[in-house]
Amino acid sequence: MTSIQSTARKRSTPTRPGDRIFRGTSVAAALTILATLAGVALFLTVEGIPGVLASPDEVKHGTTFIDYVVPLVFGTLLAAVLALAMAIPVAIGVALYISHYAPRRLAATLGYVIDLLAAVPSVVYGVWGISFLATALVPVYGWLERTLGFIPLFAGPASATGRTILTASIVLAVMVLPVITALCREIFLQTPRLHEEAALALGATRWEMAKLAIFPYARSGIISASMLGLGRALGETMAVAMVLSASGVITVNLISSTNPSTIAANIALTFNEATGLTVNALIASGLVLFLLTFLVNFAARAIVERRKDFSGAN
Amino acid sequence: MAKSIDVSDLNIYYGDFLAVEGVTIPVAARSVTAFIGPSGCGKSTFLRSLNRMHEVIRGARVDGKVLVDGQDLYADDMDPVNVRRMIGMVFQRPNPFPTMSIAENVLAGQKLNSKRMKKSEADDIVERSLRSAGLWNEVKDRLDRPGSGLSGGQQQRLCIARAIATQPEVLLMDEPCSALDPISTSVIEDLIHELKKDYTIVIVTHNMQQAARVSDTTAFFNLAGVGQPGRLIEHGPTEKMFSNPEDPATEAYIQGRFG
Numbered sequence: 141m142t143s144i145q146s147t148a149r150k151r152s153t154p155t156r157p158g159d160r161i162f163r164g165t166s167v168a169a170a171l172t173i174l175a176t177l178a179g180v181a182l183f184l185t186v187e188g189i190p191g192v193l194a195s196p197d198e199v200k201h202g203t204t205f206i207d208y209v210v211p212l213v214f215g216t217l218l219a220a221v222l223a224l225a226m227a228i229p230v231a232i233g234v235a236l237y238i239s240h241y242a243p244r245r246l247a248a249t250l251g252y253v254i255d256l257l258a259a260v261p262s263v264v265y266g267v268w269g270i271s272f273l274a275t276a277l278v279p280v281y282g283w284l285e286r287t288l289g290f291i292p293l294f295a296g297p298a299s300a301t302g303r304t305i306l307t308a309s310i311v312l313a314v315m316v317l318p319v320i321t322a323l324c325r326e327i328f329l330q331t332p333r334l335h336e337e338a339a340l341a342l343g344a345t346r347w348e349m350a351k352l353a354i355f356p357y358a359r360s361g362i363i364s365a366s367m368l369g370l371g372r373a374l375g376e377t378m379a380v381a382m383v384l385s386a387s388g389v390i391t392v393n394l395i396s397s398t399n400p401s402t403i404a405a406n407i408a409l410t411f412n413e414a415t416g417l418t419v420n421a422l423i424a425s426g427l428v429l430f431l432l433t434f435l436v437n438f439a440a441r442a443i444v445e446r447r448k449d450f451s452g453a454n
Numbered sequence: 455m456a457k458s459i460d461v462s463d464l465n466i467y468y469g470d471f472l473a474v475e476g477v478t479i480p481v482a483a484r485s486v487t488a489f490i491g492p493s494g495c496g497k498s499t500f501l502r503s504l505n506r507m508h509e510v511i512r513g514a515r516v517d518g519k520v521l522v523d524g525q526d527l528y529a530d531d532m533d534p535v536n537v538r539r540m541i542g543m544v545f546q547r548p549n550p551f552p553t554m555s556i557a558e559n560v561l562a563g564q565k566l567n568s569k570r571m572k573k574s575e576a577d578d579i580v581e582r583s584l585r586s587a588g589l590w591n592e593v594k595d596r597l598d599r600p601g602s603g604l605s606g607g608q609q610q611r612l613c614i615a616r617a618i619a620t621q622p623e624v625l626l627m628d629e630p631c632s633a634l635d636p637i638s639t640s641v642i643e644d645l646i647h648e649l650k651k652d653y654t655i656v657i658v659t660h661n662m663q664q665a666a667r668v669s670d671t672t673a674f675f676n677l678a679g680v681g682q683p684g685r686l687i688e689h690g691p692t693e694k695m696f697s698n699p700e701d702p703a704t705e706a707y708i709q710g711r712f713g
Binding site: 342356 | 505507510535536537538539540542543545547549550551552553554562563566567613616617620
């Protein structure tokens with residue numbers, strides 16, 4: 141009896157109840173995430189397949205699923221990419237100003253204001269987009285059409301309401317700005333002092349120091365921050381649904397009154413009135429959005445991974 | 455290339471705090487000057503004031519004059535960026551840019567100074583600088599690999615190569631061997647002997663033997679007490695400083711009787 145006990149004691153290292161409880165809860169938390177994700181993916185697939193296979197006369201939109209979803213994917217990507225193109229440079233500029241240029245007190249205030257932007261609910265952005273931004277942009281679009289109309293992006297005819305994909309993108313840009321800025325600021329602040337001094341000692345100006353020491357160090361962080369922003373821009377529903385006057389076309393004309401819709405906004409706008417297989421088609425479009433977001437994150441990881449040797453983490 | 459430095463009555467402040475007081479010292483061209491002294495005596499601060507790197511800290515300022523071949527580094531129309539392009543610096547810990555290859559690291563300063571460079575010209579500069587830093591034979595086959603993959607001693611020599619690639623007038627070294635093993639240290643000390651032919655070198659060190667080995671002139675810094683500013687106690691030819699110093703504090707420090 142005693143010998144059995146002693147061998148048993150040798151084999152298993154003693155565990156404390158606290159350790160076991162903590163381990164249990166963290167494993168449970170990790171599994172919950174996986175289970176939720178799997179559940180959502182499963183639901184989308186099972187419910188979506190009939191929608192994908194439905195013939196044009198069975199659904200309200202009256203086309204095959206591919207014809208239905210392609211313009212939506214296009215609109216989603218267009219709005220998100222435009223939003224990022226506007227938001228990333230501004231976010232990096234603001235973050236750099238806060239981390240390396242601004243006097244300490246101003247930097248703190250500015251940081252709070254940026255964080256506050258993230259706390260505004262998206263429906264409020266939607267209201268702002270419709271009632272202020274869209275109206276304010278009407279003359280700008282008119283001017284763009286007259287002066288830059290030869291570029292397909294601004295071919296016009298300019299929308300009279302201003303509720304175009306460009307307006308929606310600007311609203312999205314404002315919404316993703318705080319996320320990207322806050323992350324970039326944190327990363328910029330972590331730049332090793334040694335590298336900054338190395339650059340300055342070579343005779344770098346502040347901007348050159350940023351290019352030599354800060355940006356290379358922060359590169360993967362900037363990409364991750366942008367991808368988080370992109371994730372939000374792709375999935376944002378309310379603001380786009382409110383601002384955009386959509387008609388399900390594929391066009392790169394950013395300022396006209398016929399605009400491609402986005403997947404999320406389209407689901408929000410049509411789900412209530414949808415029945416039968418139309419609902420399944422909408423769910424399938426949700427699956428497409430899910431995959432799109434997944435791909436984006438995957439691509440971001442690949443980019444970060446590619447130059448790992450040079451990342452400064454070693 | 456290789457200019458002399460003349461410092462007169464230099465006070466260095468951080469805000470209202472006087473960190474270093476009344477330093478007057480000449481530094482001859484093409485010589486090695488070592489600064490020794492206990493921690494916190496202001497020798498690093500003083501070294502940094504020679505290329506205005508101490509200004510990186512908010513509120514730092516100086517009174518007095520630092521003349522490099524008669525040109526005042528603190529004149530009103532003097533841009534600190536230009537000062538630093540003229541006076542290179544090597545830091546305590548090796549700090550190659552981790553995202554750049556070995557060759558890009560060497561050329562980092564060059565790229566700031568001039569906009570465009572031919573490929574052949576760039577290759578020449580990389581080879582010449584790495585040869586001067588005694589690193590060429592070790593890295594010539596992997597110039598496109600990251601500099602952070604080298605050993606500590608190699609990284610420090612890479613930093614020296616980076617600093618001399620722009621052919622500065624003066625090279626400042628802030629305890630360049632304190633993070634290195636004895637063998638790497640001796641390689642760098644040999645290198646300092648070589649570099650002395652072309653550059654004016656000022657080195658801060660905690661290692662008295664190192665000061666005795668590498669320098670022509672030694673300057674001893676000390677502080678009167680906690681919260682007091684650091685001062686230059688005495689300076690002179692290294693042999694004399696180590697055999698027959700004038701100030702009893704210098705003698706005590708050199709012989710290891712305090713610190």
